[in-house]
Amino acid sequence: MSFFHRHRGLTPYLLLAPGLAWLAVFFVAPLGFLAYQSLQSGSFDFGYEFTWAWDNYRDAISTYHEHVIRSFVYAALATAIALLVSYPLAYWIAFRGGRWKNLLLLAIIAPFFVTYLIRTLAWQSILSDNGFVVETLRTLHLLGEDGRLLATSTAVVAGITYNFLPFMALPLYVALEQIDARLLEAAQDLYASKVKAFLRVTLPLSLPGVFAGTLLTFIPAAGDFINAQLLGTPRQHMIGNVIQSKFLELIDYPAAASLSFVLMATILIGVILYARVLGSERLTG
Amino acid sequence: MSQSFTRVELLRRGAAAGVVLTLPTSLLAACGGDEDEAAATTAGGKKQLAKTLRFSNWTLYIDIDEKTKKHPTLDEFQQKTGTKVEYFEDINDNASYFGKIQRPLSQGQSIDRDIVVLTDNSRFPGLLIDKGWAEKLDKNAIPNFGNLQDALREPSFDPNREYSMPWQSGMTGIATNTKLTGGKPVTMIDQLLEDANLKGKVTLLNEMADAMSLVMLANNDDPTSVDDASFNRAHDRIKKAVDSGQIRQFTGNDYSGPLSKGDLAAAMSWSGDVVQLSADNANLVWNLPESGGDIWTDNMLIPKGGDVFTASTYMNFVYDPEVAAKIAAYVNYVTPVKGAKEEAAKIDPELADNPLIFPDADTLSKVVIFDSKALTNQDYLEKWQALIGS
Numbered sequence: 001m002s003f004f005h006r007h008r009g010l011t012p013y014l015l016l017a018p019g020l021a022w023l024a025v026f027f028v029a030p031l032g033f034l035a036y037q038s039l040q041s042g043s044f045d046f047g048y049e050f051t052w053a054w055d056n057y058r059d060a061i062s063t064y065h066e067h068v069i070r071s072f073v074y075a076a077l078a079t080a081i082a083l084l085v086s087y088p089l090a091y092w093i094a095f096r097g098g099r100w101k102n103l104l105l106l107a108i109i110a111p112f113f114v115t116y117l118i119r120t121l122a123w124q125s126i127l128s129d130n131g132f133v134v135e136t137l138r139t140l141h142l143l144g145e146d147g148r149l150l151a152t153s154t155a156v157v158a159g160i161t162y163n164f165l166p167f168m169a170l171p172l173y174v175a176l177e178q179i180d181a182r183l184l185e186a187a188q189d190l191y192a193s194k195v196k197a198f199l200r201v202t203l204p205l206s207l208p209g210v211f212a213g214t215l216l217t218f219i220p221a222a223g224d225f226i227n228a229q230l231l232g233t234p235r236q237h238m239i240g241n242v243i244q245s246k247f248l249e250l251i252d253y254p255a256a257a258s259l260s261f262v263l264m265a266t267i268l269i270g271v272i273l274y275a276r277v278l279g280s281e282r283l284t285g
Numbered sequence: 286m287s288q289s290f291t292r293v294e295l296l297r298r299g300a301a302a303g304v305v306l307t308l309p310t311s312l313l314a315a316c317g318g319d320e321d322e323a324a325a326t327t328a329g330g331k332k333q334l335a336k337t338l339r340f341s342n343w344t345l346y347i348d349i350d351e352k353t354k355k356h357p358t359l360d361e362f363q364q365k366t367g368t369k370v371e372y373f374e375d376i377n378d379n380a381s382y383f384g385k386i387q388r389p390l391s392q393g394q395s396i397d398r399d400i401v402v403l404t405d406n407s408r409f410p411g412l413l414i415d416k417g418w419a420e421k422l423d424k425n426a427i428p429n430f431g432n433l434q435d436a437l438r439e440p441s442f443d444p445n446r447e448y449s450m451p452w453q454s455g456m457t458g459i460a461t462n463t464k465l466t467g468g469k470p471v472t473m474i475d476q477l478l479e480d481a482n483l484k485g486k487v488t489l490l491n492e493m494a495d496a497m498s499l500v501m502l503a504n505n506d507d508p509t510s511v512d513d514a515s516f517n518r519a520h521d522r523i524k525k526a527v528d529s530g531q532i533r534q535f536t537g538n539d540y541s542g543p544l545s546k547g548d549l550a551a552a553m554s555w556s557g558d559v560v561q562l563s564a565d566n567a568n569l570v571w572n573l574p575e576s577g578g579d580i581w582t583d584n585m586l587i588p589k590g591g592d593v594f595t596a597s598t599y600m601n602f603v604y605d606p607e608v609a610a611k612i613a614a615y616v617n618y619v620t621p622v623k624g625a626k627e628e629a630a631k632i633d634p635e636l637a638d639n640p641l642i643f644p645d646a647d648t649l650s651k652v653v654i655f656d657s658k659a660l661t662n663q664d665y666l667e668k669w670q671a672l673i674g675s
Binding site: 043063128129130146148150151227231234235237241242245246247248249250251252 | 326381383384385389412415484485486527528530531532533534535546547548663666667670671672673674
């Protein structure tokens with residue numbers, strides 16, 4: 001005890017140390033190494049050398065900008081759909097769930113008991129050309145005679161939405177659950193209609209949840225490659241697929257590393273802009 | 286030869302007596318297998334069999350008993366030698382498997398495998414050897430080496446067969462699910478790439494040599510000697526089919542599921558797989574394209590850190606014509622083992638006439654070996670990767 005008394009100022013840093021050490025070893029160091037690799041040139045067969053090869057970045061952007069754009073479009077679509085689906089879901093559980101709350105939450109997380117890959121493979125069967133879904137849509141003439149879902153953008157976006165839905169639903173639930181019901185009563189006492197009470201009270205108070213949920217969904221979705229790989233065709237491939245194949249198949253580390261940085265930078269810029277528009281501090285503070 | 290004969294005899298007797306054997310090449314030392322990890326001799330590495338042999342192979346590539354899901358020849362090997370084979374079907378395509386193993390190998394770590402199988406129409410067997418990540422075979426443990434077909438003895442990536450032994454050879458052609466094509470098999474690359482009826486129901490192989498060979502042949506170009514012009518012609522033709530949505534996917538072994546299910550009408554595929562799949566689904570047929578196909582050989586290699594003696598002993602085992610015939614009878618791929626045809630005839634005379642296992646002159650005249658120089662051309666590789674990943 002006496003040590004902490006004498007060095008009271010140090011205590012927060014000591015408590016932070018394990019976390020900081022963890023980040024330094026497993027995040028900062030690999031990131032630095034990745035940056036170093038992204039500026040190498042050469043080939044796998046003859047070895048890579050550090051040469052300040054900024055060209056890697058130029059090549060990455062000029063060759064694969066379409067993939068980057070596609071990734072963001074898919075991720076944005078999936079995030080929007082996940083939000084539209086999750087909000088009513090989280091709302092209902094938070095306000096009407098009653099004693100079933102925990103069970104319902106468990107149901108949202110239930111798919112996570114199965115691994116990501118298997119879940120996506122299951123979608124391959126669900127959307128299969130001879131499967132129930134496609135047959136039904138054909139019967140309803142929502143899909144042409146030769147129409148299909150598998151190997152289309154629809155399937156990829158649907159897969160991403162499904163796989164990341166809990167990341168949207170859970171923060172929303174937490175935000176909604178914390179809303180003091182007396183605020184809503186007060187709004188209605190002051191003659192606000194139900195709709196107005198929702199728009200003026202519930203929605204603004206839930207925005208931190210929306211903010212957290214969209215980020216938790218959008219960021220990993222933009223880098224995803226499993227869905228495009230299994231549910232799409234080469235025309236649906238996202239930037240994650242390119243990075244994956246550069247890293248693991250072509251073993252072109254510089255190109256893969258520079259693409260990773262391009263992806264990171266783009267996401268970071270997007271998130272900063274988004275935070276300025278819907279900054280959680282301004283909304284809650 | 287007489288020495289090895291004795292050894293086999295002794296092994297048989299030992300196995301019959303229920304004794305687990307660990308043995309030096311010339312000297313039989315019967316004892317429990319508990320010291321095999323520590324046992325190493327000074328020269329020539331370990332001469333004792335390990336308890337287990339870890340073998341990575343492609344799917345649908347070894348004999349299997351449909352009922353018990355066991356592999357009879359692997360059990361036979363265990364009976365003979367006491368070594369249990371841990372068999373992994375974890376290779377789907379050369380590039381991604383190599384990608385998986387290259388990182389530990391490059392750091393001098395073992396990949397926990399004693400045998401891996403890589404195809405000579407990719408650059409990877411050569412790369413494994415050039416990088417020093419493959420162990421030399423223990424030829425003393427492979428007296429059956431003489432049974433290797435002459436034509437396969439001097440591959441460019443391993444001219445003296447110091448590091449590798451062929452597992453099987455095979456041909457690349459087109460598989461059709463005839464349920465989706467009105468009963469007619471797809472036999473032309475033109476159909477695969479341009480027939481609107483097959484739009485979105487076609488896959489090509491992600492191995493450059495496979496896909497390029499077939500398309501080049503259809504273009505009347507020569508895949509055995511690739512130049513920029515012929516490469517680009519084939520590349521552009523495939524790209525057009527990708528852009529139009531004709532091609533659904535580029536695959537490794539994983540075309541088999543969607544093809545059986547009927548999500549695919551036709552798939553560029555390997556000869557033996559489809560024969561095996563058609564046992565469960567009579568709608569599946571395989572053909573060489575009219576313009577011709579390619580032939581390749583899969584090679585067993587011992588990755589660094591693998592047990593050379595045990596792996597070599599296993600290679601010797603599969604080069605016994607009797608064993609080779611059993612495997613070929615099931616996998617329907619071209620066996621590299623001399624004398625297997627005679628053994629196959631003993632199992633089933635029809636087997637010996639199967640052109641997929643023992644190709645006749647007519648079949649061989651329709652297949653080519655892809656230009657090995659093109660396999661390591663960085664420009665081609667990048668273009669190909671961009672095509673299948675874009």
